[in-house]
Amino acid sequence: MAQALYRKYRSKTLDEVVGQSHITSLLKNAISSGRISHAYLLTGPRGVGKTSIARILAHEINHLPYTEESNHLDIIEIDAASNNGVEDVRDLRDKVMVAPVSAAKKVYIIDEVHMLSKQAFNALLKTLEEPPEHVVFILATTDVEKLPATIISRTQRYSFRPINDQDMISHLRTIAGKEKIVIDDAALHIIAKRSDGSFRDSISLLEQLSHIPTDKTGVTGELVESILGMAPTSLIQSLFTAVSGHDLETVVSLLSKADQNGTSSVLIAAQLIDQLRQDIVKQPQLIQLLDDLLDVSRSSHPDIKLLTTLARHTGTPPQKNIALSHHTKTVAARPADLMKPPIKPVAQKPAPSRPSLSKETPVAPLPVISKAAVTPLDIGQFSWDNLIEYIRKNHVAVYSVLVKCKHELTDGTLVIYTMNNFYKKKLDDTRYSSLITASLGELGFKGLEMDTIASAPAPKDSQAAAVAAIMGGGEEVSLEAL
Numbered sequence: 001m002a003q004a005l006y007r008k009y010r011s012k013t014l015d016e017v018v019g020q021s022h023i024t025s026l027l028k029n030a031i032s033s034g035r036i037s038h039a040y041l042l043t044g045p046r047g048v049g050k051t052s053i054a055r056i057l058a059h060e061i062n063h064l065p066y067t068e069e070s071n072h073l074d075i076i077e078i079d080a081a082s083n084n085g086v087e088d089v090r091d092l093r094d095k096v097m098v099a100p101v102s103a104a105k106k107v108y109i110i111d112e113v114h115m116l117s118k119q120a121f122n123a124l125l126k127t128l129e130e131p132p133e134h135v136v137f138i139l140a141t142t143d144v145e146k147l148p149a150t151i152i153s154r155t156q157r158y159s160f161r162p163i164n165d166q167d168m169i170s171h172l173r174t175i176a177g178k179e180k181i182v183i184d185d186a187a188l189h190i191i192a193k194r195s196d197g198s199f200r201d202s203i204s205l206l207e208q209l210s211h212i213p214t215d216k217t218g219v220t221g222e223l224v225e226s227i228l229g230m231a232p233t234s235l236i237q238s239l240f241t242a243v244s245g246h247d248l249e250t251v252v253s254l255l256s257k258a259d260q261n262g263t264s265s266v267l268i269a270a271q272l273i274d275q276l277r278q279d280i281v282k283q284p285q286l287i288q289l290l291d292d293l294l295d296v297s298r299s300s301h302p303d304i305k306l307l308t309t310l311a312r313h314t315g316t317p318p319q320k321n322i323a324l325s326h327h328t329k330t331v332a333a334r335p336a337d338l339m340k341p342p343i344k345p346v347a348q349k350p351a352p353s354r355p356s357l358s359k360e361t362p363v364a365p366l367p368v369i370s371k372a373a374v375t376p377l378d379i380g381q382f383s384w385d386n387l388i389e390y391i392r393k394n395h396v397a398v399y400s401v402l403v404k405c406k407h408e409l410t411d412g413t414l415v416i417y418t419m420n421n422f423y424k425k426k427l428d429d430t431r432y433s434s435l436i437t438a439s440l441g442e443l444g445f446k447g448l449e450m451d452t453i454a455s456a457p458a459p460k461d462s463q464a465a466a467v468a469a470i471m472g473g474g475e476e477v478s479l480e481a482l
Contacts, residue, residue, distance in 0.1 A: 003068075006203040009175055011052045012066050018171050018199070019163040020049055026158070027053070031060050036105070037156045039128055039137040041113075043144040044160025047198030050140040054109045061136060062103040074103035080112045086119035093127045096135050105136050113139040114146035121148050128154050162197020165189070171199065172206055181210045182218025190224045193274060231263045236271050239310065240279075243289070248314045255307055265303040269296035289313045315434030382409055382445055390443060395435045401426045402436070406457050413449045414440075417457045424454040 011017045014024040030036065040057070042050040058075045059066035078092070092108070100106040116124065128137060128151065139155060141147065163171075169188045176183050187209070195202035209219050209227065225232055235254055242250035258268055276283075276290045292309045299305035384407050392399040405427075406417040418424040426432055433450070440448050 004204070005175065005179070005207040006200045007068055009203065010068060011049065011056065012068075014053070014056055014060070017049055017053060017056075019167045020053070020160055023053065023158045023160065027057060027060075031057075036061055036136065038131050038135065039155040040139065041144075041147075041152060041155035041157040042138065042140045042160065043157060044142070045162050045197055046142050047195075047200030047202075048160045048163055049199065050142075050160055051109075051111060054111075054138045054140050057138060058107040058109060058136075061105050061107060064103065072103065074100040074106045075109070076107070077109045077111065080110050080115040084116045084120055086117060086123050089116070089120040089123040093123065096127055097132060100134055104134075106134055107136045107138060109138045109140070111140050112142070113151075114141045114143045118148075121151060125150055125154075163199055163202075164197075165192045168192040168195065168197075168199065168202055172202055175203065176206065176210075179210065181206065183209070184218065184220050186221030187219045187224045190221055190228075190230070194228060229263060229267065231258050231261075231268050231271055236268075236275055239268075239272065240275065240283075240286075243286070243310055243314050244283070246314055248311055251310050251314055252307070255303075255310070259303065265306040266297045269293045269302070269306055286313070312431060315430070315438065379409065379412060379445065379448060382414070382448065386443060387439060391436070391439050394439065398427075398432050398435050401432070408457060412447075413451055416450065416452045418452055418454050419456055421454045424452050427452050 014028050017024050040054075042054060044050055055070075055075075055077075056066055059070065059072075062072075062074065064070070064072060064075075096106070096108070098106075125148075131137065137155070139151075144152070144157075169185075169192050172188050172191060173183075175181075176188075183206075191202050191205050191209075195205060209224060212219065212223070212227065222232065224230075235258060239251060239254050242248075242254065255265075255268075259265075273290060273293050276286060276293070280287060280290060289309070292313070293306075296302050296305045296309065388399070388403055391402055401418075401423050402416070404423065405419060408415045408417070416427060418427060427436070436450060440446065440450070
């Protein structure tokens with residue numbers, strides 16, 4: 001039976017270890033100077049070389065040659081996952097007292113040490129603190145947080161890093177050359193990304209792909225994407241283009257196409273995250289999208305979560321930069337200003353008459369919105385009640401705020417009086433303002449600009465306005481409506 005590639009190309013010396021030079025250099029210096037610790041702790045993610053270095057270190061301490069087939073009586077490997085009881089550790093504690101057979105040191109390698117039970121850790125503690133001179137412990141774990149602090153404090157700890165993409169690609173290219181595997185750089189890059197910093201996973205994946213019959217082009221990036229069930233790179237790029245271009249229809253179409261091809265929504269989100277990490281400096285406006293995509297994998301319905309996340313960030317292009325509006329900052333009136341007589345407002349052209357908003361006024365029926373382009377309507381046909389009803393049916397969260405607001409339509413601008421700063425901040429948020437703008441477009445008022453003011457509308461009666469100015473503000477109330 002053929003030997004697995006990850007075993008065939010396992011490092012045999014500290015010099016062969018790739019991507020962990022911060023650890024190998026220290027260990028080589030310690031060995032050359034003869035300063036051997038009684039206990040080492042190797043921590044880090046899976047597949048980065050912890051077990052390999054543990055075995056190499058065990059042989060280097062005893063000045064023994066190391067090969068994959070090496071088997072020495074004084075180097076004992078223990079899998080803590082299957083030997084995690086207190087009786088197992090007590091048996092180990094008894095055997096520790098026995099001198100090595102032929103080597104200078106008896107070395108115990110305990111893999112996945114975090115799997116030991118609490119009682120087992122307690123039994124190991126005393127031996128680990130004061131072991132016999134002829135014993136060295138090498139502990140390895142992928143979950144150091146589960147180790148008792150008393151165990152960690154009695155060891156020399158070495159933290160392994162995930163292998164960076166460049167080191168991994170270089171190593172994979174070397175193995176592919178020796179194994180006569182024809183593979184392009186795009187495929188190697190995808191393998192490195194999918195391996196999440198694990199050498200073992202990347203080499204296993206390379207071996208899996210080497211069994212696929214290919215033509216002279218060998219293993220390509222497109223082939224790797226297909227085998228792994230990933231979305232094509234072109235689809236990921238098209239999704240970003242659609243989001244940036246506010247093209248919701250294309251976003252929905254692309255996600256539907258990916259779903260028909262059996263591509264996991266979680267995997268698409270991971271690909272989008274990976275691409276965003278590379279391009280975030282060029283597209284800083286998508287940083288919130290990057291954060292929101294992290295929730296897709298945690299959702300019970302990742303396909304719906306991905307759709308709503310992308311749809312929310314697609315939105316529609318804002319008609320006006322609300323943040324720069326002259327109403328954005330609310331300035332408190334000074335006492336001296338309150339003593340001044342109210343300034344007589346400049347006469348303006350009367351605004352088009354609007355139907356009364358009293359309870360007796362019937363709400364005009366909503367226009368029927370078809371999937372075709374909405375015909376632009378005259379601004380004079382705008383109805384606040386229609387807008388409120390449309391948003392109630394389509395955007396409940398926005399409705400809960402907007403229904404508490406007042407409005408005025410002046411010079412082609414819809415002024416929304418939010419009554420307080422809290423509601424203003426809500427409506428100024430892109431997630432809310434984009435939905436209101438989109439709703440206006442659906443109702444035929446796509447060119448209508450929007451502004452927000454964190455107060456009630458000024459009373460129309462001049463005497464009431466003067467009183468409101470003296471009192472620091474107020475809201476005009478219709479007695480007929482009470």
